[in-house]
Every structure is written in C-alpha cells, then in structure tokens.
Amino acid sequence: MGLDARQGNTILYKITFVWRISHWEDVPRRWTVRDLDPSWRFALFEYESLEIIFQREAAQWKANAFTEFGKWMDGWETRRKRIPGHDWCVIQLGVPGVIHGFDVDTSYFTGNYAPRISIQAACLDPDEVPNVPPRGDKTGTAALEEEFKAINKLKSNLWTELVPMTVLQPGYIDTHHNYLPVQLLERWTHIRLNMYPDGGIARFRVYGVGHRDWSAVSQDQTVDLAAMVNGGVCVGYSNAHFGHPKNMLGIGRSNVMSDGWETARRLDRPAVLKVDDHGVLQVPGCEWAVFRLGHPGVITRVEIDTCQFKGNFPDNCKIEACAMIPEEEMESVRLNWENDQDLKWKLLLPVTKLHPHLQHFFEGSAIKMSETITHVRLIMAPDGGISRMRLTGHPSTLPTVNQRVEDMIRHYIKCKDYYYIKLFTMKVVIDFFLKFEGRNL
The missing domain is CATH 1.10.720 (Transcription Termination Factor Rho, Rna-binding Domain; Chain A, Domain 1)
Known part of the structure; x- marks a missing residue:
C-alpha cells in the first residue's frame, strides 16, 4: 500500500512530546508532515529511547553494540513485561492534521518486535494539554509517578480508535513495513500508540496533511499558503528521481540535499548548450510539480531556495497558477496533469534565472497575478534541484x-x-x- 505516493502525503508526527509507558524504549525521533519532529512525548518505559522512532534515517543494525541495559537496538524497545498491563506512549503531532495512514516499522526487531499494536487519537485544545517537562533520554527507566499523574489527565485510553489491535510482522527485509490505513479522516492533534504487551518498534511514521484552523487567520494576514504545516500538498510531478517535490514545502531551510526536490538529468538535453540574450538556457525539456495550497489566496511574495544545490541547481524556473474545484483536481491527477487544455494556468512568476545555494525572492511587479488561486505549477528547466518554495500571500475566498x-x-x-x-x-x-x-x- 503506497501511503507516501505520488500525491505526497506528509508525515504528520513531529513529536512535540511523547510519554513512554514501558521499561525499554529506544525511539528514534522522526516526524515528517514530512519533516516535523513531535514536540513532546510520554512513554511508560524506555529500554531504548523513544525519540529514535521519529528519526528520518532508516534503522541500522550494529551486531556488536551493547549497552548496560542489553543489546543496542535502533528503535524504541521496552523490557519484557512482568507486571499487568501493556506498554504505550502519547505523541503530540508537530502540526494538527488529517491522518491518512501509519507505517509501524519493525526493522531488525526479529525476536523482540511488538507482536500487536493499536492506535488512538484526539483533537485537543491547547488548554487541555498538561504541562509536562521534557523527559530527555531516560533509557532504562520507567515513567515517574508525577509524569503518570500529569498524562492521566488526558484520559488517552478513551481516545478515538484509528487502528484496532493489529498483528505486526517481524523486522526482516521483506516484512518490516506494517502499513495501516485510516478511514476516519478528521483533524487530530495527538495520538496514542499502544503495543501489546511489550517489545520493540524501529520507526513510526504518521502520514497525512496539515490542517490549520483558518478561522483564526484574517484576510489581512500574510501566510505561506503552500507550507505543509498550513496544508499545502504536492498533487503531481514529472520526475522525483532523487527527492520528492513535497520536500519543498517543509519547515525552515534544508540541511541536506535529500531534503528537497531533485530530478534526474534529462536525456534530451542538447549536446552543446546555448543561451538566449538573457542568459537563459535554450533546452527542449523541463520538469514540473503541481501543488494545492493549504487555503485559496492571493500570492504577494515568492521564494525559491536552492540551498544545498550547488552543482545541480536548475538553470531557470517559472510558476503558473490557477483556481480549480476538487473534481477538476481529481480528473487532472487521473490524467497525470496532461489535460493542460482543460485548465486555465496563468503566469504567476515568469521565467527566472536561478543561482546555486541561494534564496531567491520575488515580489511587487515580479508577481504577475493578483487573483485568488488554489493550485500552482512550478516548472524548472532543464532539470536539477530546489530545496524550498514559499508562496506568501493573503488567504481569500473563491467565487460562490x-x-x-x-x-x-x-x-x-x-x-x-x-x-x-x-x-x-x-x-x-x-x-x-x-x-x-x-x-x-
């Protein structure tokens, strides 16, 4: 099942806090709405640290690595339970969002993986969340009594069930991904991961779309309407050989080249390159990616950032935009956006030369549209990599x-x-x- 497919669902679990309830947790930290780290977490117990399960990188195996608590595992592992109950943790999502599915990855946990899990969720107001100090790395320890008292105020055992008790597969190369779809597409802020009764999980991914409370945003306020934290989504692209275009909607500037959109080199590029009078390469092909904004709006400022792309940045880019209804988007996705004649793309940003490892800003007369849009198409030529795209503007409404x-x-x-x-x-x-x-x- 491809949860992280061409439409680019984002990993929604920037852990803000997690509480562990087991005796061993080694949790790699990873959250990607696609790349938001959860803010807090609580676990019943940590044999290996809970934060590990949220790390971007895939789990590793180190045959000779041991700690004072036993074999080092790249994940969250709890001790063999000898008391009533089961282990669990509570995770605050990096941004509120609609969850489409989970991946419970048991990589390298073969004789010690959690045999069963379930997942619950809640949508909490800020004043409902208890003030829990950061737990830090407490490998080899259980949650403290005062931590239990604080987390019990959430009554997380009564939260809505998104995934019923489900059998997991062991962490071998062909069975370690346990993909779990979600049918209840509502807005959530927190999740509770239950393991029955104990064991280990290498990575935990929450896939979905950020969902901002737009009722609290005035039409005079400027917002990055394409940001993943505001609900921006990639809905199509021509090439993502080295990096998915949805990465361009991430938080902050890119720290590594893989955290951006990078295409393969086009094979139709000329043997000898030429430029026009403006220094723009004259090439036959291009690559494109289409995005749905988190909210319809009027764009007033564009940022194209080629951070980390030094010898592989595009020569130039342009941005087109339009307003479309959901049915039009669905039909375009079905046709892989080859129905240009049916869409009314207009020029938002004209062809612009790009430079390596640099933030490019455009506003004022450089922005060619002043009407409300819902979708944009970023076109690069001939190929290469872009780390971030910011589309700042005012949220607005479409005609009735x-x-x-x-x-x-x-x-x-x-x-x-x-x-x-x-x-x-x-x-x-x-x-x-x-x-x-x-x-x-």
Whole structure:
C-alpha cells in the first residue's frame, strides 16, 4: 500500500512530546508532515529511547553494540513485561492534521518486535494539554509517578480508535513495513500508540496533511499558503528521481540535499548548450510539480531556495497558477496533469534565472497575478534541484458555486454558439451543466 505516493502525503508526527509507558524504549525521533519532529512525548518505559522512532534515517543494525541495559537496538524497545498491563506512549503531532495512514516499522526487531499494536487519537485544545517537562533520554527507566499523574489527565485510553489491535510482522527485509490505513479522516492533534504487551518498534511514521484552523487567520494576514504545516500538498510531478517535490514545502531551510526536490538529468538535453540574450538556457525539456495550497489566496511574495544545490541547481524556473474545484483536481491527477487544455494556468512568476545555494525572492511587479488561486505549477528547466518554495500571500475566498457554474455555462454557451439562456435557478444551472458537460459538481 503506497501511503507516501505520488500525491505526497506528509508525515504528520513531529513529536512535540511523547510519554513512554514501558521499561525499554529506544525511539528514534522522526516526524515528517514530512519533516516535523513531535514536540513532546510520554512513554511508560524506555529500554531504548523513544525519540529514535521519529528519526528520518532508516534503522541500522550494529551486531556488536551493547549497552548496560542489553543489546543496542535502533528503535524504541521496552523490557519484557512482568507486571499487568501493556506498554504505550502519547505523541503530540508537530502540526494538527488529517491522518491518512501509519507505517509501524519493525526493522531488525526479529525476536523482540511488538507482536500487536493499536492506535488512538484526539483533537485537543491547547488548554487541555498538561504541562509536562521534557523527559530527555531516560533509557532504562520507567515513567515517574508525577509524569503518570500529569498524562492521566488526558484520559488517552478513551481516545478515538484509528487502528484496532493489529498483528505486526517481524523486522526482516521483506516484512518490516506494517502499513495501516485510516478511514476516519478528521483533524487530530495527538495520538496514542499502544503495543501489546511489550517489545520493540524501529520507526513510526504518521502520514497525512496539515490542517490549520483558518478561522483564526484574517484576510489581512500574510501566510505561506503552500507550507505543509498550513496544508499545502504536492498533487503531481514529472520526475522525483532523487527527492520528492513535497520536500519543498517543509519547515525552515534544508540541511541536506535529500531534503528537497531533485530530478534526474534529462536525456534530451542538447549536446552543446546555448543561451538566449538573457542568459537563459535554450533546452527542449523541463520538469514540473503541481501543488494545492493549504487555503485559496492571493500570492504577494515568492521564494525559491536552492540551498544545498550547488552543482545541480536548475538553470531557470517559472510558476503558473490557477483556481480549480476538487473534481477538476481529481480528473487532472487521473490524467497525470496532461489535460493542460482543460485548465486555465496563468503566469504567476515568469521565467527566472536561478543561482546555486541561494534564496531567491520575488515580489511587487515580479508577481504577475493578483487573483485568488488554489493550485500552482512550478516548472524548472532543464532539470536539477530546489530545496524550498514559499508562496506568501493573503488567504481569500473563491467565487460562490453559483457564480462559478453560471460563468462556466455562459462561457460554454458562447463557445458552442448557442443562444444565450437566462438561468433562473441553481437547479437549472446544474441540470444544464450536467446535460452538456457531463460532469458532477
């Protein structure tokens, strides 16, 4: 099952806090809405540290590595339980979001993996979250009594069940990924991972889409409308050989080249390169990626960052934008965005030369659109890597459904040389639209 597929669901578990409830936890820290570290965590017990399960890097095996508590494992491992109950931890997501699925990775835990798990979730207001001091690395220890008292205020055992008790597979190369889809697509802020009764987990990934409370954002406020923390999502791309374009929506600047969008070298590039009068390479091909904004809005500032890309940055790029309804997006995804003639892409940022390892900022007259958009298409030529794309602007609303449908019908009638028809009711509008266009609203 491809949870982290072409549409680019982001890992939503930037752990803000985790509480462990077991005797051994080695948890690698990793959260990627795709790359947000959870803020706090609580675990019943840590044999190996809980934070390890959130690390970006894949788990490793070190045959001769031992600690005072036993064999070193690259993950969260709890001791063999000799008391009633089971082990669990509570994780605060890096950003609130809609969860689409999980990957419980048991890499290298073969005779000591957790045999079963379940996952619960809650959407909590800030004032409902207890003040728990950072636990730090407490490998080999259980949660303290005062920590239990604080975390019990959450009543996490009563949270909504997203994944029922499920059998895991051992950490061999062909069985270590345990993908678990989620059917209840609601907004969550915290999750509780239960292991039954004890054992080890190497990595824990939470895949989904950030979901900001836009009711608290005024239309005068400027926001990065494409950021993953604000709900920006990659919905299509031409090439992601070395790095997925969704990485460009991440937090902060990139620390490594892999935390960006990098394509393969195009094989159709000319044997001898030439430039135009503006120094722009004249090449036949390009690479592209399409993004849905977290909220419709008017873009006022663009940032293209080639940080870490020094000998492999694109020669140039441009950005196109449009407003589309969900049905149009779904159809475009189905056609891999090859239906350009049906979409109304307009130029947001004209062709612009790029430079290595540099933040490029564009605003004012460089921005060619001042209308509300929902999607953008970043086009690089001929190929290469970009680490971040920021689209700062004001959230706004699209025309009402009635206005948009009526505009489309009038345009359709005009294009088809039909006589103008006065549209009296929304039912007439929809009936007419469905009859002649064959589309569902």
